[in-house]
Amino acid sequence: MPELPEVETTRRGLAPHVEGRRVTGVVLRRVDLRWPIPPEVSVLLPGQRIRGIYRRAKYLLLDTAAGSALLHLGMSGNLRVVPPVTPVRAHDHVDIALDNGQLLRFHDPRRFGCLLWQAPGQTHSLLAGLGPEPLEAGFDGDYLFARSRGRSSAVKTFLMDQAVVVGVGNIYAAEALFMAGISPLRAAGKISRERYAALAAASQQVLQQAIERGGTTLRDFIAPDGARGYFEQELQVYGRAGAPCPRCGRALKHALIGQRASVWCGHCQR
DNA sequence: CTCTTAACCTGGACGC
DNA sequence: TGCGTCCAGGTTAAGA
Structure with a gap:
């Protein structure tokens, strides 16, 4: 599914709902995505305030003081902001609950996507070898x-x-x-x-x-x-x-x- | 390094 | 209706 425009559309749509919000809980229904969701996501993320949501390549980063949740939508993933009563559908693998009462819900039928963790001040290995952003200086x-x-x-x-x-x-x-x-x-x-x-x-x-x-x-x-x-x-x-x-x-x-x-x-x- | 290939996984479309 | 086959917006790992 998602190339840069779709990931950027997702980032812009998410930003007003998640920036400045505190994570009140994380529900993992399936952890076996492209790679297993690491324990940091359920251990470190709850209680953190989301300082910003950023995009690098086709990855999204939810930045907190404890580190960043690193998301990729793979071929079939999407992220939506939904009310907490929204029925869970097949392939709704993760909910991140926010202190505004909303859920950030990760849905990915093919499970080619991932949810990983990047420690503060570190660059995840998946981001290390990437080329320049096409819409920024350095690409011509x-x-x-x-x-x-x-x-x-x-x-x-x-x-x-x-x-x-x-x-x-x-x-x-x-x-x-x-x-x-x-x-x-x-x-x-x-x-x-x-x-x-x-x-x-x-x-x-x-x-x-x-x-x-x-x-x-x-x-x-x-x-x-x-x-x-x-x-x-x-x-x-x-x-x-x-x-x-x-x-x-x-x-x-x-x-x-x-x-x-x-x-x-x-x-x-x- | 560069290049090619297979693999991961599910659902929908299509042909019989 | 049912079943088999093929295809899909991505990326990595393994091998040449």
């Missing part, structure tokens, strides 16, 4: 050009590598490459500095627009208040294999690239 065409030299893998795979740049997943990689006019199959190491400048700009534009639309809801994604994302209406190529290219009208091609379904225009993207 010169950076992509430099990082891609000598790499033979497809540029789409390169763009989705979280060690290169974070937050870009299968939807937004397809959209950014279409916008930049670059074939997803092209070897990353053989693309010019100028074309990488276009790709960096396109990536930023598509991510920013998706955030403004509240993300993309295909199946599971839902904002903390239950709202869907509306970027699906703006998708140019993702999920449109065989349909006419919005630019030239030719049928969009599709293939697996790096094990991921990929769609592009063989005419407009070179």
